[in-house]
Ligand SMILES: [Zn+2]
């Protein structure tokens with residue numbers, strides 16, 4: 001099989017090592033294809049996105065390393081673009097004159113806290129609770145439904161190749177009483193989002209970032225059979241922020257996908273999307 005990881009970070013955003021260090025780890029682990037995908041700049045300051053002015057350096061460093069290690073690995077360049085309505089999405093002016101090998105779509109923010117900032121659903125617990133209380137009156141189900149709506153808006157808008165960690169909010173929501181991914185309403189909402197992915201010919205990421213630590217990928221493995229049944233193409237990535245994690249959880253996840261009936265996954269290789277046997 002073509003061994004690939006297409007969702008990773010480095011010093012250009014919130015990764016904990018240089019682009020070159022990540023790539024060297026990827027080569028040491030035997031990857032055939034590796035992609036760097038910094039968080040795209042947002043219209044407000046954050047500590048975890050690529051700076052607007054760093055774009056040229058980002059592209060230059062990718063090209064330098066792509067050439068330097070060309071005989072060892074295929075190295076691709078991407079961005080992980082946040083969807084935040086008109087405020088941030090893959091169709092924004094900033095991206096118009098820029099090209100990448102592929103684009104990842106993610107939802108890390110849901111709506112705006114009244115009178116305040118956009119609600120970062122993966123920030124501190126304090127910020128999470130503030131948004132939940134002030135936007136959704138503490139209703140975790142309403143927040144979850146709105147999250148899936150945001151993902152569907154992002155999918156319909158287009159300009160992305162695959163959607164990252166599409167049920168990531170569920171692991172946080174699971175800490176709230178009464179929330180369960182086994183509820184019918186949840187399965188329906190998640191299923192609707194999957195249908196939207198399929199209808200728009202996108203790919204779905206199986207994100208293995210938390211496989212070692214929390215024992216689950218995003219989406220949760222219990223949905224693998226459904227994803228398989230719906231014949232949605234999947235891309236398996238680690239979302240590594242540390243070089244040690246470039247292959248974290250991948251093999252375990254390949255096994256679970258096989259058990260769920262998957263025969264192949266999608267990879268970016270030889271400058272195009274293609275299937276590789278599991
Ligand atoms: Zn992300």
Ligand SMILES: [Zn+2]
Pocket residue numbers: 007008009080239
């Ligand atoms: Zn990421």
